[in-house]
Amino acid sequence: MSACIFCRVVAGEIPGEVVLREPEVVAFLDVQPLADGHVLVVPRAHAAAVEELSPAQADALFRAVVRLAGPVRRALGAAGTTIGVNNGEATGQTIPHVHVHIVPRWEGDGAGSVHSIFPRTVEKKLPEVGAAIRSALGS
Numbered sequence: 001m002s003a004c005i006f007c008r009v010v011a012g013e014i015p016g017e018v019v020l021r022e023p024e025v026v027a028f029l030d031v032q033p034l035a036d037g038h039v040l041v042v043p044r045a046h047a048a049a050v051e052e053l054s055p056a057q058a059d060a061l062f063r064a065v066v067r068l069a070g071p072v073r074r075a076l077g078a079a080g081t082t083i084g085v086n087n088g089e090a091t092g093q094t095i096p097h098v099h100v101h102i103v104p105r106w107e108g109d110g111a112g113s114v115h116s117i118f119p120r121t122v123e124k125k126l127p128e129v130g131a132a133i134r135s136a137l138g139s
């Protein structure tokens, strides 16, 4: 039996309010929702971080997000959804199994944009950062 709570939900060992089951992906309601309709989309195979996903797993994961975004919005009468991933413990990821949050949003709901979580601690010039990332990509 896995120690990972999301692996256990995927395996049906822990009950979850599942909204979508696909060969590579399962989606269920967050048990501590930020808003009604807060869905978590997870790969069936355990992966702690986004960069551990295979291309096929990544494709399946984001296809499921795309498939769910409209129905989640319509089901809750929401004006939009914020879709996000905390990737790594330092980002606030509390369950080390990749999960995409889909959180319904309404005008005036008091929540900010993704940009609002950052205090803008930028120190480097864009060309320097671009070169570093291109180098890390091996291109």
Ligand SMILES: [Zn+2]
Residues within 6 Å of the ligand: 004, 005, 006, 007, 008, 045, 046, 047, 096, 097
């Ligand atoms: Zn897991």
